Amino acid sequence: MEETGRERKAAGPPPWAPTKSTVFRSYAAAVVGDRAEAPSARGNGVAARSSNLRAVRKRPIVARLTRDIVQTFEKCNPEFNYVDSLNPKHFLTSPAVPVHNDGLDNANSDLILYVNLELVNKKSDRRYIVEEMLGQGTFGQVAKCWDAETNSYVAVKVIKNQPAFYQQAIMEVSLLSMLNDKFDPDDQHHIVRMLDFFPWKNHLCITFEMLGHNLYELLKKNNLRGLQLQFVRTFSRQILDALIVMKGAGIIHCDLKPENILITPKVNSAAGVKVIDFGSACMEGKTIYSYIQSRYYRSPEVLLGYPYTTAIDMWSFGCIVAELYIGLPLFPGASEYDVLSRMIEIVGGQPPDDLLREAKNTRKFFKHVGSIYPGNEAHDGLCSSYRVLTEDEVEARDSKKPKIGKWYFPRGRLDRLIFAYPWKNLNEGNLPETEKEDCLALVDFLRGLVEFDPNKRWSPLQASYHPFITGEAFTGPYEPFRETPVIPVGRAATVDHNPGGGHWLAAGLSPQVVSMFSHASIK
Numbered sequence: 001m002e003e004t005g006r007e008r009k010a011a012g013p014p015p016w017a018p019t020k021s022t023v024f025r026s027y028a029a030a031v032v033g034d035r036a037e038a039p040s041a042r043g044n045g046v047a048a049r050s051s052n053l054r055a056v057r058k059r060p061i062v063a064r065l066t067r068d069i070v071q072t073f074e075k076c077n078p079e080f081n082y083v084d085s086l087n088p089k090h091f092l093t094s095p096a097v098p099v100h101n102d103g104l105d106n107a108n109s110d111l112i113l114y115v116n117l118e119l120v121n122k123k124s125d126r127r128y129i130v131e132e133m134l135g136q137g138t139f140g141q142v143a144k145c146w147d148a149e150t151n152s153y154v155a156v157k158v159i160k161n162q163p164a165f166y167q168q169a170i171m172e173v174s175l176l177s178m179l180n181d182k183f184d185p186d187d188q189h190h191i192v193r194m195l196d197f198f199p200w201k202n203h204l205c206i207t208f209e210m211l212g213h214n215l216y217e218l219l220k221k222n223n224l225r226g227l228q229l230q231f232v233r234t235f236s237r238q239i240l241d242a243l244i245v246m247k248g249a250g251i252i253h254c255d256l257k258p259e260n261i262l263i264t265p266k267v268n269s270a271a272g273v274k275v276i277d278f279g280s281a282c283m284e285g286k287t288i289y290s291y292i293q294s295r296y297y298r299s300p301e302v303l304l305g306y307p308y309t310t311a312i313d314m315w316s317f318g319c320i321v322a323e324l325y326i327g328l329p330l331f332p333g334a335s336e337y338d339v340l341s342r343m344i345e346i347v348g349g350q351p352p353d354d355l356l357r358e359a360k361n362t363r364k365f366f367k368h369v370g371s372i373y374p375g376n377e378a379h380d381g382l383c384s385s386y387r388v389l390t391e392d393e394v395e396a397r398d399s400k401k402p403k404i405g406k407w408y409f410p411r412g413r414l415d416r417l418i419f420a421y422p423w424k425n426l427n428e429g430n431l432p433e434t435e436k437e438d439c440l441a442l443v444d445f446l447r448g449l450v451e452f453d454p455n456k457r458w459s460p461l462q463a464s465y466h467p468f469i470t471g472e473a474f475t476g477p478y479e480p481f482r483e484t485p486v487i488p489v490g491r492a493a494t495v496d497h498n499p500g501g502g503h504w505l506a507a508g509l510s511p512q513v514v515s516m517f518s519h520a521s522i523k
């Protein structure tokens with residue numbers, strides 16, 4: 001049941017499939033008061049403050065004292081000759097021991113980055129000067145660089161020097177160029193902008209606009225206490241906007257999580273976010289890998305090995321919305337079994353029988369018992385033929401206990417959880433009317449996202465009409481309009497008409513996005 005290397009291999013995982021998440025350790029350490037030692041989810045412990053001259057610019061006193069320091073030395077001593085190569089390097093990559101690629105790469109095939117290293121697009125002669133590390137991930141490293149041509153900072157992702165990573169990075173480049181150029185030419189839909197890409201010393205480098213902290217970092221800064229509802233709403237609306245565009249393009253992100261949603265520099269003092277990291281993305285209908293998504297945000301159909309669609313991103317999105325509100329991941333399972341057990345306990349019910357019948361991994365988690373198990377009875381009045389395995393049954397089968405993580409919030413159903421937050425033993429009755437309505441709307445919103453059945457789970461467009469998003473009064477459970485199957489615009493030949501466009505505009509969608517979804521009908 002655990003994610004052993006052998007199991008990953010058997011499932012035909014891509015080399016970039018998420019490794020055991022360190023996020024949980026990070027949260028756990030933080031929650032038990034060991035925040036100082038909590039490793040960053042992105043392992044950017046090597047990120048160092050640069051001491052180079054460019055960085056010095058940011059500190060005015062030091063800047064004044066050291067400005068033109070080389071020229072000053074030269075004036076004092078005509079013999080003085082500054083040689084860049086003798087300057088001790090301030091390494092940003094860890095480990096920085098040269099192993100491969102003529103000593104340019106470390107043992108992990110990462111280019112050894114140091115302050116002031118130049119990454120050059122030889123075709124355009126555009127130079128990016130490395131300043132500090134922003135993050136180290138599965139694919140490679142992301143460094144903050146100075147773009148001398150535009151006099152601005154950019155984020156450069158330096159992909160590992162290995163063919164599989166290179167190939168998948170090419171996919172990232174092609175999907176993102178399609179999203180940027182064709183689906184979001186005016187940069188209105190909260191998707192990161194790719195600015196450039198080029199090979200450098202056998203590494204593919206992808207340049208992005210420079211964004212701010214990711215949402216996990218934001219929650220950490222807030223002591224994992226969750227955000228005010230207005231920010232949860234604003235961020236949710238913007239992420240949905242990006243998801244609408246992605247679904248229209250037929251692109252599944254496959255790794256939506258707080259670390260991949262970055263805060264944008266404030267425009268008119270308005271808070272904003274953008275979706276990043278299309279390094280695991282694929283086209284709908286061309287799904288190759290079964291081992292995808294980070295564990296806490298992994299959808300039931302991916303856990304169970306069932307064919308997946310853009311609906312898996314909506315599951316992850318639901319997990320993110322809940323996490324933004326409560327400050328902690330909704331399903332921080334230590335193993336896939338633990339994640340699924342938490343889903344069943346928090347959401348209530350279980351995946352539908354037809355999914356369990358067809359999924360490849362059902363036997364890892366469920367026992368076939370005949371039509372007697374309550375299963376989804378509370379939802380659809382039907383008994384299930386499948387019962388989830390107990391921990392003892394898993395242990396007896398695997399000869400080891402399944403890994404089960406701690407619970408950092410009160411156990412119970414989603415509605416109780418939202419109403420009880422911030423765990424002050426509140427119940428619905430204690431809340432002021434306005435907050436109660438907000439909470440009811442949030443619970444109802446989440447209900448449509450963390451829905452076990454991918455066919456019933458709301459699409460991004462359907463979710464975008466929920467009162468939690470539109471800000472309309474919440475008067476009762478939301479019934480989404482019926483959406484006819486959409487041929488993703490990425491594959492459709494033309495977009496010819498726009499039924500119900502006016503209505504969609506009322507939901508705050510731009511005419512451009514509305515025009516992309518001319519295939520949906522509003523009932």
Ligand SMILES: Nc1ncnc2c1ncn2[C@@H]1O[C@H](COP(=O)(O)OP(=O)(O)OP(=O)(O)O)[C@@H](O)[C@H]1O
Nearest residue numbers: 135137138139140142155208209210211259277279
């Ligand atoms: N445009 C950007 N601006 C600022 N920081 C960025 C940018 N892009 C990435 N980062 C930082 O680098 C981290 C890693 O980026 P990204 O997720 O693209 O790399 P990755 O190798 O695919 O990571 P993972 O293996 O975790 O999926 C992000 O969480 C973020 O903190």
